[in-house]
Amino acid sequence: MTGHKPDFADLLTLDSVDRDIFRGLCHAGAPMRAFGGQVAAQAQVAAGRTVDPDRRMHSLHGYFLRPGRTDSPIVYLVERIRDGRSFTTRRVSAVQDGETIFSMSASFQLPRDAEETHQLRAPDVPGPENLPRWWEPIDEAPEFRPFLLIDIRSSRSPAGRTDGSRATDGTGRATGSPEAASAAPESTAGDGMPRQNVWVRVDQTLPDDPLLHVCALTYLSDLTLSSTAYLPYAGLPGRLDIVSLDHAMWFHRPFRADDWLLFAQDSPSAGGGRGLSRGVFFNQDGQAVASAIQEAGLFRR
Template sequence: MPFQELLTLERLEADLYRGVCHQGAPLLAFGGQVAGQSLIAAGSTLADDLHVHSLHGYFIRAGRTDRPIIYQVDRTRDGRSFATRRVVAVQDGKAVFSLSASFQRPEQSPEHQADMPDAPGPEGLPELWESGPRDGGWPIFEAVLESRSAGDALGHGRLPSTGQGPRQQLWVRTREILPDAPLLHACALTYVSDIRLVETSDLPYMDDTGERMIASLDHAVWFHRPFRADEWLLFAMESPNYASSRGLARGQFFTRDGRLVASVVQEGVIRRPTAARSLPAEISP
């Protein structure tokens, strides 16, 4: 399956688009794809010299995979250097996701960044999919992405805590070469960032048999420097807090030569059947 197909939208009219999503959890739309399609819709209303530098999204209701999602774009602001867009993803007349995104024309300035953490290169590391479940969106993830765990032998990617909570590292890239379109690469990173991030909060409590219910609540990404999603990126994650069934996780994406290209933060709800509760219907996977 070509990765681009996951982000392709049909333009219905000005500022109105339609897309279809694959499942993340069984029968429920994958949140990273909804966010990526929302960003595609927002960027489609802007000139090519404006590049996304941040996005903030809220997962409101569970999306379905058996019907399309409509993306409504609001052109909030068009300035000389920055532009802002709001997108509401609607299904069956109800909002399932909302996105605010800011775009900027590139500028020259001084720079600094955090150091890339120590990690083995991706060569020879186990594929994440070898240890993953076979239901939900896992087969699709495996078809479009290469992802390798830079952690324990079980493939969970977990590493010893540094005092900032549980952490894990993954190398990831799309299996196909993508066009030279910065918006598409940003959307690909957004898609990837929703696959394992919030699960970092649950690493200390995982075992090979325990069932969990996980749903993203909100998601934010900041894009710092140009990059390609079809080249290896190290996704370094840590979780500073987990309480009241909500896990907070943050991550950084580095190129192989150590450039910090994006930062991401996500909060999600994580529950186990022992809680005798199911996820509320308004929460997305």
């Protein structure tokens, strides 16, 4: 594919329409459907534009209510819920053609030092420099042009399973026969959860704006998280559609989204047509910098 790479920051750029009202456009994901990670990240940008710059976003909780389209602008309406001495709260509604397609609450905090600290240990996986780029369709399909700004690396599980992970062929699809796939939940080692570990980063240098890096990580998290719940069923007959229902994130420590981050993901449950996935981002020093949880609809055709 040839042509000029756009700046990743352009994907999150919003126009100011009025006080607490912003407007943005989304690139194509599924045919004519806006990529949910971009909608959530733009909503974060809108919220952050109404908050003092010395405050840092530490959490968000969002619901995907309707699919967004790529041929019409999205308007972001920000409500100023609270401005406290330490914490600031905002609510954002993403509206397209008069209908709310996404709703989010976000909380910001004035940074402070605290003695209390503990964190999950990072899994022992190969580093990104020893792994191939993972999502080959990114390089082949024109509709994924914006994803050329993203680098994703994945360790390919050997036949069988490692640390309870589902064996994959490197694209998220399960290896082996449909019969083996159907038996995977029962034969998975340990606690029975499907797992995947991927290294991600924005594949260009970003400005030193902490809000941009937080929003970029939300964008990155939506690329692979819901597919974790899908892993045990990938080899079964028929087509399984995955639709994000809600998304929550917590930001624990400073990080840069243009540095390699390990996204360790698992899925503790799937049932009732919904799959729950969760993940923790680690920097290359092994520090847990952010957590994410998402529930997605799993619909077989």
